Amino acid sequence: MDDSAVTRMMIAEFLQMGGHQVAGEADTLDQALAAYQAQKPDLVTLDLSMGDVDGFTVLRALREADPKARVLIVSANTQSEVYDQLLQEGAVGFIVKPFSLADLTMAVSKALAR
Amino acid sequence: MILSNDAQKSLTAVVAAGVARCAQKLGDATHDPWRVAEVTLSLEQAGPFAAVFDGVVNDHYGSFLTFPGGSLVVLFAGKSGYLVTNAFTRDIQDRVEGLNQREASTLGEIANIVLNPLVGHLAKAWGISLVVSAPSTRIASRRDHLTKALEPYGVGGRDGDRLAATFFVRLACDELFSEGQILLFLDQDLVAKIAGSAAA
Numbered sequence: 001m002d003d004s005a006v007t008r009m010m011i012a013e014f015l016q017m018g019g020h021q022v023a024g025e026a027d028t029l030d031q032a033l034a035a036y037q038a039q040k041p042d043l044v045t046l047d048l049s050m051g052d053v054d055g056f057t058v059l060r061a062l063r064e065a066d067p068k069a070r071v072l073i074v075s076a077n078t079q080s081e082v083y084d085q086l087l088q089e090g091a092v093g094f095i096v097k098p099f100s101l102a103d104l105t106m107a108v109s110k111a112l113a114r
Numbered sequence: 115m116i117l118s119n120d121a122q123k124s125l126t127a128v129v130a131a132g133v134a135r136c137a138q139k140l141g142d143a144t145h146d147p148w149r150v151a152e153v154t155l156s157l158e159q160a161g162p163f164a165a166v167f168d169g170v171v172n173d174h175y176g177s178f179l180t181f182p183g184g185s186l187v188v189l190f191a192g193k194s195g196y197l198v199t200n201a202f203t204r205d206i207q208d209r210v211e212g213l214n215q216r217e218a219s220t221l222g223e224i225a226n227i228v229l230n231p232l233v234g235h236l237a238k239a240w241g242i243s244l245v246v247s248a249p250s251t252r253i254a255s256r257r258d259h260l261t262k263a264l265e266p267y268g269v270g271g272r273d274g275d276r277l278a279a280t281f282f283v284r285l286a287c288d289e290l291f292s293e294g295q296i297l298l299f300l301d302q303d304l305v306a307k308i309a310g311s312a313a314a
Contacts, residue, residue: 003248004223006203006216013206049226051248076230078135079237097227098143101205 001026001058002074003050007097011045011074011104018105029053029061036062036069043111046091048075048082056089063090072111074099117157117279121309125279126155129298132235133283136228136296143227144201144290151293152284175218176259177225177251180266181233181244183304187263187297188225189256194292195221201290222251229296240308263297278305 002008005027012022023039026032027050036044044062048055055073062069073086073094083094092111095103117125130153137148175195177188190198199220203213213220226249237244254262267277283296300308 004219004226006213006220007223009210009213010203010206013209049230049246049248076227078231078234097223098139098202 001032001044001050002047003027004047007047007074010099014101014104015108017101018108020108027051029058032058033061033065036065040066043070043072043092043108045072045074048073048077048086056086059086059089059091070111070114072107074104117305117309122155122157125305125308126153126281128236128239129153129155129232129281129283132232132239133281133285133296135231135235136283137285139228139231140198140224140285140287140294143224144198144287144292145204146201146287146289148285148287150283151286152282154282156280156282157278172255173253174256174259175221175251175253176256176262177222177249178263179225179229179249180247183244183307184298184300185263185266186225186229186232186246186299187259188221188228189259189295189297190221191293194290194294197290197292198224198294218251218253222249225249225251232296232298241311242307260297263299267299267301276301276303278302 002011008025012025015022023041024035026035046055046058055075059071062071070092071090073083073091074097075094076097078096086094092114093107095107130150133150133153137150140148172191174189174191179186195217199217200214202220202224207213230246233244233246264277268275269277277299279300281298283298285294285296
């Protein structure tokens with residue numbers, strides 16, 4: 001989930017290059033929750049700063065819908081205390097934008113191994 | 115608002131250090147090194163920049179972001195915007211059609227990536243929490259971008275304005291033949307808070 005279309009494309013392409021299947025994309029909370037319930041993906045990538053909703057709200061909603069939901073934060077935010085709080089709230093990891101194919105592949109592998 | 119010379123130097127030093135992080139991030143995003151070519155502070159309602167911007171009528175991509183007590187604008191001229199977008203998306207260009215038609219939204223995401231480290235640095239340096247908004251990007255002349263950016267501060271209004279300081283930053287990348295500008299606006303409440311905590 002990301003409000004930037006180009007970042008959603010990058011994540012989707014990089015994941016597919018890494019042999020993963022992309023179950024869906026979303027740029028609103030409702031879309032994210034509906035897509036999650038319908039697809040039950042192994043992992044959700046989540047931006048923090050979006051137009052109508054912040055990543056904390058989405059993380060909490062996803063974890064409330066499924067306490068086992070694996071959520072990887074992909075954000076431009078560089079404030080370490082923000083990531084500390086996200087990890088405390090159940091995120092399985094994070095990567096800071098901009099990211100390379102190798103960055104995303106490694107972060108996804110680590111997140112899926114948890 | 116009156117800021118002493120020492121306060122102005124201190125404010126400029128903090129912003130300059132944050133801007134260096136912007137250049138680093140822009141380099142990460144475009145795979146080529148960027149440098150900070152200029153960091154200038156104005157306490158006069160962005161007056162000097164308005165004069166500079168008046169002379170340029172070419173359209174620019176302008177991405178606007180806000181945070182409590184301030185706002186930011188990132189500007190790229192059309193050609194630089196195209197080159198920066200191409201560099202940012204180079205790893206997926208062969209796999210996704212029509213990427214070159216998404217310059218505005220892509221430059222919004224680049225502004226988000228470039229400005230977050232600056233805002234994070236300012237927050238840490240000033241000991242306050244600053245959360246930056248999502249970007250909104252549009253195409254207009256630099257003068258129009260500046261006019262829109264100044265509106266929230268009441269600049270030019272009868273009751274005076276709330277703008278305390280404006281920074282003009284120029285970033286350049288020789289390898290990409292590109293240049294970008296950042297405008298950072300700080301309102302009077304935030305600058306008073308920063309000056310107060312520095313004096314304490």
